[in-house]
Amino acid sequence: MSIQGAGRVWRRLDVTVRDLPLGILFLVVSVLPGLRGHGTEVGDLPTRPFDALAVLTLALECLPLAVRRRWPAVCLALVTCGFALDQLRGYHSAAGTALPIVLISAGSHLEHRRRATVVLLTVAYVPLAIALSQLGSGGETPTEFVTFYLVLALAWGAGAWLRATRLAEAERRERVAAETRTAERAQLARELHDVVTHHVTAMVVQAEAARYLTAAPERLEQSLTAVSDTGRRAITDLRHLLDLLNPDYGPGPGHGHGTGTGTGTGAMEAKEPRTPAVGRVLTLVEQTRRAGQPVDFTEQGTPPASTGSADLVAYRVVQEALTNALKYAHGSRTSVQVRHGEREITVEVSTDGTGSPSAAAVGSGRGLAGLRERIGVLGGDFHAGSGMDGGFTVRARIPAGGTS
8 A cells, every 4th residue: 555545544444543542652751661751740749660550640641642632631531540640659761741731632632621721730730739849849939930830821822823823724714705606706797798699689689680580481480499508508508608617518419309409410519619719709699690780890910829718708898798789789780800919919890880679778887897807817917998970999908818
């Protein structure tokens, strides 16, 4: 087994099992002949040889380390009792050094009654210090007892600092996760707005035009076909968004045939890229033309090999601008220009303002605001406003190679 594999197996073990070796190590070290009587010494008592009671003392000081993270209060109480017995009996074992470790662990992992625990330990230390002073030879001064108490307090403080650091990191991760979820929801809302608004607007305009074509069956059939094609494309784009939410989502075998939208739909969806590219702008233009909007399309330059999310943002700019042209200037001459540079994509969509509002001319301005925000994140420029001739122009400069 590799070292990494062994590490994963070790991390999957219960925390008590992982902490037990530390307690066993302290116990083994404490019984080594060369270290007997050379451990922590408080109170200047003469060193006593190990006896039967020493076994209980060492067990109290060492074995509770196995539960120092699972039950920190229990571990602290047992080790403290063992340490007091160690000092009062004069064993002075190496196991006494486990007390600062337990204090660090308790300060880090104890969740409840932390202040009460500190007060109780402080109060318990006073009679221990008095007893050790009376039993000792008088070589230990009150200052030395206070110094040892400060060492123990420092160990607790180190554990409390570790706990505060861990909680701060957990709060930071939770805050980052919340901000990420908020950003993802905002991104999804923008994508839904762009997709739904554009396709539904086109369908409304096409359906309105179909009402006046009852005397021309061929043109009526063309208009209804355009409505159907727009609806299918809306379903396709919505499924792309669902793929972003759930990678396991996707049309199964024969999915496109079961909707009644015509054969070949599933194959079309499988071949289409999930992220719209600038090359699909022509599809938007054709769809807008079928809705009765005269559109001139010009594309200059060659797209770079890697554009990041710039091509998607450029696509959304054209989509939003054409949607607004359909809604607020239906029938106006509209121009779409896309220029590919080495490091940026420039998009300009303008209408001459001679058209009239359509039945779908209801909006909140959220689409343009969302585009301005997305392009700002990429470090680009965005402008949308009316001209002197009453027309409306949308311009965007989108740096290539960034992520949004």
